[in-house]
Amino acid sequence: MDVIGVISYSAGFAIMAGIYGVFALGLNVHWGSTGLFNIGIAGFFALGAYTAALMTTQTPDPALFEDFKFGGNWSELGFLDLGIDLWFFLGLGAASIVCGVIALAIGYVTLRLRDDYLAIATLGIAETVRLFFLNEKWVANGSKGLYRIPKFLGDWISPENYDYLYLVVVLVVLAALYAAVERAAKSPWGRVLRAIREDETAAEASGKNVFNFKLQAFIMGAIIMGIGGALFAHNVRFLSPLTFDPLLATFIIWAMLMVGGSGNNKGAILGAFLVWGIWSGTQFLPGVFSDPNFRFFMIGVLIVAVILIRPGGILGEERKVARSADGARI
Amino acid sequence: MLPMKNMTRRIGLAWTPALTTAVIVAAAAAAGLLPFVKMGLVVNGFILGSIIALGAIGITLIYGILNFANVAHGDYMTMGAYVALFMVEEALPRVGIEGQGLGPFTFGYPVLLALPVAVAVVAIGAIALDAVIYRRLRDRRVNAVVLAMMSLGVAIALRGLVQIIWSGGTQHYPRESRQVYHLPMDVRIAPDSIFIAVVTVILVAAVYLLLTRTRMGKAMRATADNPDLALVSGIDTQSVIRWTWAIGAGLAATAGVLLAVSQAQLLPIMGWKFLIPLFAAVTLGGIGNPYGALVGAFIIGVSAEVSTQWLNPSYKPAVAFAIMIVMLLVRPRGIFGGAEYR
Amino acid sequence: MALLEASEVVAGYGETEILHGVSVAVNEGEVVTIIGPNGCGKSTLMKAVVGLVRVRTGRVTFKGVDISAQSPERIVRSGLCYVPQSANVFPSLSIRENLEMGAFVRSGSHPDRIEEMFELFPDLALRPGRKAGSLSGGQRQMLAIARALMLDPALLLLDEPSAGLSPAIMGMVFDRIQSINSAGVALLLVEQNAREALRMSHRGYILVSGRNRLEDRGPALLDNPEVGRLYLGA
Numbered sequence: 001m002d003v004i005g006v007i008s009y010s011a012g013f014a015i016m017a018g019i020y021g022v023f024a025l026g027l028n029v030h031w032g033s034t035g036l037f038n039i040g041i042a043g044f045f046a047l048g049a050y051t052a053a054l055m056t057t058q059t060p061d062p063a064l065f066e067d068f069k070f071g072g073n074w075s076e077l078g079f080l081d082l083g084i085d086l087w088f089f090l091g092l093g094a095a096s097i098v099c100g101v102i103a104l105a106i107g108y109v110t111l112r113l114r115d116d117y118l119a120i121a122t123l124g125i126a127e128t129v130r131l132f133f134l135n136e137k138w139v140a141n142g143s144k145g146l147y148r149i150p151k152f153l154g155d156w157i158s159p160e161n162y163d164y165l166y167l168v169v170v171l172v173v174l175a176a177l178y179a180a181v182e183r184a185a186k187s188p189w190g191r192v193l194r195a196i197r198e199d200e201t202a203a204e205a206s207g208k209n210v211f212n213f214k215l216q217a218f219i220m221g222a223i224i225m226g227i228g229g230a231l232f233a234h235n236v237r238f239l240s241p242l243t244f245d246p247l248l249a250t251f252i253i254w255a256m257l258m259v260g261g262s263g264n265n266k267g268a269i270l271g272a273f274l275v276w277g278i279w280s281g282t283q284f285l286p287g288v289f290s291d292p293n294f295r296f297f298m299i300g301v302l303i304v305a306v307i308l309i310r311p312g313g314i315l316g317e318e319r320k321v322a323r324s325a326d327g328a329r330i
Numbered sequence: 331m332l333p334m335k336n337m338t339r340r341i342g343l344a345w346t347p348a349l350t351t352a353v354i355v356a357a358a359a360a361a362g363l364l365p366f367v368k369m370g371l372v373v374n375g376f377i378l379g380s381i382i383a384l385g386a387i388g389i390t391l392i393y394g395i396l397n398f399a400n401v402a403h404g405d406y407m408t409m410g411a412y413v414a415l416f417m418v419e420e421a422l423p424r425v426g427i428e429g430q431g432l433g434p435f436t437f438g439y440p441v442l443l444a445l446p447v448a449v450a451v452v453a454i455g456a457i458a459l460d461a462v463i464y465r466r467l468r469d470r471r472v473n474a475v476v477l478a479m480m481s482l483g484v485a486i487a488l489r490g491l492v493q494i495i496w497s498g499g500t501q502h503y504p505r506e507s508r509q510v511y512h513l514p515m516d517v518r519i520a521p522d523s524i525f526i527a528v529v530t531v532i533l534v535a536a537v538y539l540l541l542t543r544t545r546m547g548k549a550m551r552a553t554a555d556n557p558d559l560a561l562v563s564g565i566d567t568q569s570v571i572r573w574t575w576a577i578g579a580g581l582a583a584t585a586g587v588l589l590a591v592s593q594a595q596l597l598p599i600m601g602w603k604f605l606i607p608l609f610a611a612v613t614l615g616g617i618g619n620p621y622g623a624l625v626g627a628f629i630i631g632v633s634a635e636v637s638t639q640w641l642n643p644s645y646k647p648a649v650a651f652a653i654m655i656v657m658l659l660v661r662p663r664g665i666f667g668g669a670e671y672r
Numbered sequence: 673m674a675l676l677e678a679s680e681v682v683a684g685y686g687e688t689e690i691l692h693g694v695s696v697a698v699n700e701g702e703v704v705t706i707i708g709p710n711g712c713g714k715s716t717l718m719k720a721v722v723g724l725v726r727v728r729t730g731r732v733t734f735k736g737v738d739i740s741a742q743s744p745e746r747i748v749r750s751g752l753c754y755v756p757q758s759a760n761v762f763p764s765l766s767i768r769e770n771l772e773m774g775a776f777v778r779s780g781s782h783p784d785r786i787e788e789m790f791e792l793f794p795d796l797a798l799r800p801g802r803k804a805g806s807l808s809g810g811q812r813q814m815l816a817i818a819r820a821l822m823l824d825p826a827l828l829l830l831d832e833p834s835a836g837l838s839p840a841i842m843g844m845v846f847d848r849i850q851s852i853n854s855a856g857v858a859l860l861l862v863e864q865n866a867r868e869a870l871r872m873s874h875r876g877y878i879l880v881s882g883r884n885r886l887e888d889r890g891p892a893l894l895d896n897p898e899v900g901r902l903y904l905g906a
């Protein structure tokens with residue numbers, strides 16, 4: 001690879017790392033700040049990506065597709081002549097709304113119950129969303145996938161330079177989300193969330209409506225994940241249900257947050273770049289390290305090791321994992 | 331106290347399995363007799379329910395005693411299926427044991443020999459994982475959800491391990507195709523399915539006897555009821571925990587082998603995908619309640635199969651999920667009331 | 673030498689310290705009662721003695737052996753049993769199974785000892801297969817005490833055995849406690865019904881905010897005007 005090649009590869013890498021950074025921020029709102037155990041990130045990822053894509057993609061040509069009818073291209077509906085690039089923003093907004101509404105629904109059902117129910121429910125949502133897009137071919141062409149998702153401002157810039165532009169877009173969104181999340185975490189609202197995470201009973205006893213706070217945090221994280229999904233859709237510009245397999249759409253994001261430092265927004269972003277760097281970098285290594293199965297295994301080992309050895313990750317806040325250090329001990 | 335209330339109490343634990351079995355059979359018969367429900371699907375549902383039950387009983391025991399949702403349980407199933415594959419494909423042929431199509435079954439007797447090996451390997455593995463991982467977290471007295479998080483890491487690592495050793499592709503036990511039995515009411519049932527049902531009945535009965543008749547089983551129930559009191563009663567809670575893992579993981583390994591037999595294939599993701607019906611069954615039956623998990627499993631299995639009359643069969647997990655959500659909305663403690671749901 | 677000797681025990685939960693150096697002693701065959709206001713740390717002291725709460729500093733010895741860092745299982749094995757203030761039976765286990773769990777450290781099902789418990793608490797013998805969760809408050813308390821007696825301990829710790837019972841049942845519980853003691857079991861009691869408890873106690877302690885306040889023979893504490901004013905509602 002020549003210099004240009006390296007730079008352009010790096011831009012592509014940084015775009016993906018930045019998008020993962022968005023997801024890690026969202027997951028940090030769930031797990032790091034509030035202690036909500038979401039193992040179905042892939043569900044919000046897919047919902048965000050498909051929503052944004054369907055709002056901007058061309059209506060399918062009936063001559064080319066048998067089952068695929070729905071399609072997007074809402075930009076051509078005529079009632080709002082915004083041009084495809086403004087629809088990009090509407091797609092982002094719609095993605096976050098859809099994810100927020102789904103989060104409201106499952107949060108409402110499960111957040112009054114024990115923490116683990118949320119985990120199972122998010123897993124169920126992820127699988128249900130995947131099955132929906134797989135089976136309902138009329139919505140997004142099933143397993144054959146949705147393609148020709150438009151580039152944002154694609155007409156403005158030559159294809160070879162497009163990645164640099166999109167990198168800027170992703171980084172701006174990431175920075176904006178970081179600022180928002182940081183502000184929320186430092187607010188009284190964020191302090192209540194941390195209190196809930198440390199000791200829910202005590203937070204409840206001091207008169208906080210724990211359920212409401214958890215629900216708000218869950219929705220906020222899901223909205224961020226929806227935005228991440230939308231950014232992803234316009235980057236890869238091809239979506240199929242296979243895109244959202246648990247490894248690359250859930251597990252790796254967990255590894256990113258745990259490594260970077262749960263509870264710390266900078267840590268989340270650092271973890272995203274680091275883990276994505278290791279993940280992408282190891283594919284060039286010889287032997288077992290580039291074996292995808294080995295790397296899959298290592299993601300799990302990484303999570304286990306961080307929890308055991310350094311629960312705060314690299315930049316994690318000092319966090320008391322113990323609820324009552326001297327209580328009973330089974 | 332109302333006499334009626336006393337009645338149900340007197341039925342108590344000893345009668346629970348008999349009673350629930352009666353209820354299930356009655357409900358299934360009723361469902362099958364409905365003109366718009368195919369009896370064959372109900373029967374299939376019971377077979378699927380059997381496999382779910384073996385996994386769900388383990389999850390609910392672990393939940394009740396160790397107080398967390400073991401997200402790696404599906405991957406313990408996968409592990410069991412693959413250990414058995416190793417036995418029938420590598421280990422047993424070396425000593426001259428090979429074969430398929432045993433009697434009416436598609437598989438051969440090597441699978442019967444491999445099953446206990448898979449159970450032992452996965453059970454010992456689970457105990458070892460507890461000793462090096464979960465026990466340390468318990469000593470640190472972390473929140474239950476951190477244990478669940480840890481089990482996610484374990485799940486990923488286990489699946490990675492399966493993929494490293496056996497590759498990510500589809501495999502199957504050596505098999506020979508076999509005739510299915512034709513029964514009245516247009517029911518067709520494969521001999522393999524009967525095998526699955528029989529294994530499940532035997533294991534469920536064994537678990538029942540263990541929990542009600544043995545000192546360790548009673549100590550497990552006591553620990554699930556009240557861990558602190560168990561501790562100050564002098565119950566050796568560390569052995570209780572080891573037994574819980576051994577039973578839970580052993581049942582999971584069996585479920586994995588049976589799932590591989592019934593689907594006629596093994597895939598590294600098979601266990602992870604099975605988590606939704608497993609947890610749906612656990613929730614339905616009430617967390618920590620093994621009989622509840624059994625009944626929940628049959629309800630989920632039958633509903634998922636019967637739903638294929640109207641829905642694309644690949645929506646089965648979504649059906650299980652929907653039933654679980656409805657249950658959480660109307661009765662979060664489950665049908666029979668579980669330990670603690672918040 | 674005292675049978676149980678807790679000296680300068682400091683213990684608590686998480687970051688809060690509840691006991692700031694409490695000392696109590698129980699001699700062979702004695703009944704000792706601890707009284708004190710709500711939340712002063714009486715239950716915490718008991719939990720520290722049985723190993724349910726860590727002893728941060730100070731020492732607990734039982735039969736001359738330091739047990740302050742031992743596991744509850746070992747402590748039970750050495751003959752010190754405990755009945756917690758609440759949640760002191762296994763609700764989904766039958767009466768008989770609850771009793772069997774009391775003797776878990778010795779293998780076997782101990783039918784003879786269970787029969788002895790049924791003689792001491794005839795109510796329990798009526799339907800030994802009944803689930804503990806369906807028992808009345810008084811029956812539950814008796815089952816809890818019987819469970820703790822299964823090992824024939826040298827010392828029994830009872831945390832508010834009369835709480836929430838009707839006067840008739842309460843009298844019966846105190847009566848049983850006395851007969852347990854006359855069989856040679858030493859007792860350490862926490863009680864809200866201080867008058868009743870002190871009357872049958874050899875000695876008593878008064879605990880306030882995690883510290884020893886007073887210590888005397890049982891009847892003497894009953895006659896102490898300060899105690900009478902503060903804790904006996906006189």
Ligand SMILES: Nc1ncnc2c1ncn2[C@@H]1O[C@H](COP(=O)(O)OP(=O)(O)OP(=O)(O)O)[C@@H](O)[C@H]1O
Nearest residue numbers: 324327685690709710711712713714715716717757
């Ligand atoms: N598990 C726990 N975690 C945190 N604090 C606790 C715990 N158990 C008790 N406490 C606190 O410790 C203090 C002492 O409690 P303890 O139960 O020892 O009091 P007590 O003297 O037995 O009171 P009571 O008469 O109400 O039974 C109380 O302020 C209580 O809130």
Ligand SMILES: [Mg+2]
Nearest residue numbers: 714715716757
């Ligand atoms: Mg108390």
